[in-house]
Amino acid sequence: MFQTEMAALWEGVVTNSVQTALPAFFPEGAYVQVKDISSSEADYSNRLVAEFGLDLGAAHQLLGSDPESASLVEVLVPQQYAHWIPPGTCENGIGYDEVANSRVVYEQGGQTRSFGIASMISWRGVWYVVHLGAIDRSTDQGAVEDPETGDGISVPSSTC
Numbered sequence: 001m002f003q004t005e006m007a008a009l010w011e012g013v014v015t016n017s018v019q020t021a022l023p024a025f026f027p028e029g030a031y032v033q034v035k036d037i038s039s040s041e042a043d044y045s046n047r048l049v050a051e052f053g054l055d056l057g058a059a060h061q062l063l064g065s066d067p068e069s070a071s072l073v074e075v076l077v078p079q080q081y082a083h084w085i086p087p088g089t090c091e092n093g094i095g096y097d098e099v100a101n102s103r104v105v106y107e108q109g110g111q112t113r114s115f116g117i118a119s120m121i122s123w124r125g126v127w128y129v130v131h132l133g134a135i136d137r138s139t140d141q142g143a144v145e146d147p148e149t150g151d152g153i154s155v156p157s158s159t160c
Contacts, residue, residue, distance in 0.1 A: 002127060008022070010072040016057055024129050025129050026123065026128040032044065033093075034121075036091055051131070052129070059104075070107065070108035081155075084098075085098050099122075100119050103151060117129055118135050
């Protein structure tokens with residue numbers, strides 16, 4: 001299932017399509033259950049999915065003028081950095097497992113490159129993207145998390 005979700009994420013990056021990438025994104029029903037805020041459905045659509053779209057666009061631009069020439073190699077999830085986010089933290093009503101700084105590894109023009117996934121949440125044993133680029137942002141622009149030549153390096157983080 002994870003491989004299928006990450007293939008959808010990659011296709012969404014290549015085509016700059018939120019709709020295509022949504023199978024890899026944290027489901028709305030899960031978000032509504034996790035968040036302890038009013039209007040969680042509106043926050044999901046108006047903030048979380050909107051920011052995901054901005055970040056997909058930024059990642060799409062990273063691929064340059066021929067995004068179709070890039071191919072997904074793998075998505076590396078640093079399980080050793082996964083941690084529990086307890087209820088009551090970050091406006092959450094229930095807890096969940098989170099991991100920051102996963103890596104999307106791809107090849108383009110004979111070179112291996114990568115960029116980060118800012119935050120993933122495990123829901124019922126499956127990892128989903130919840131923040132592709134920036135978690136906190138001061139502008140309405142998309143962000144690409146730590147683009148690098150090669151596989152890049154994941155580091156521990158206590159985001160939520």
